[in-house]
Amino acid sequence: GQQLNQSPQSMFIQEGEDVSMNCTSSSIFNTWLWYKQDPGEGPVLLIALYKAGELTSNGRLTAQFGITRKDSFLNISASIPSDVGIYFCAGQPGGYGNKLVFGAGTILRVKS
């Protein structure tokens, strides 16, 4: 089946640093979504992207839909402690039912 490769698997952040993560696929996607999950909770939608080349911001978060439609990235600027958690990308390949394919997640931890 379709797979998303999400990287990095984990990273440590220091308050104030910028953070980048990305997802790539061998397949084309019509929609890219980015979610954040805190421990014990469900994923929360951060940003949705619908067009190739689209660049969308949500506060300190910026995400882009790759021109080839096979990748997307998420940037977090000036990170703060509450940014820790797991970030997931998800792609919708199109077709009936809006089925999403998820990356394995990027774990953000605080550097002590």
Next chain:
Amino acid sequence: DAGITQSPRHKVTETGTPVTLRCHQTENHRYMYWYRQDPGHGLRLIHYSYGVKDTDKGEVSDGYSVSRSKTEDFLLTLESATSSQTSVYFCAISAGTSGVGEQFFGPGTRLTVL
């Protein structure tokens, strides 16, 4: 808040017993989904529904069945639970009328099969 609740939130059961998880939504969305989440795998689609009595299989549907007799409820059943079905289960709805667009998730059910 997409008005999604899941019950139970936690369950411990024994191998071979049947288990039913419930997802309830309050906003009359047509599309509903069941995912499981395991370390290193992200979320994987089990089954989804595109209307009352209309369901279809996802990526990891073996050992699971679903039912949707009312718009607001989507049930996931493990007919005979196995240890490999120990996981966190999430229900989601799609806010798009044609199924395209964002999905919003419930709080999850942690299931342990001993």
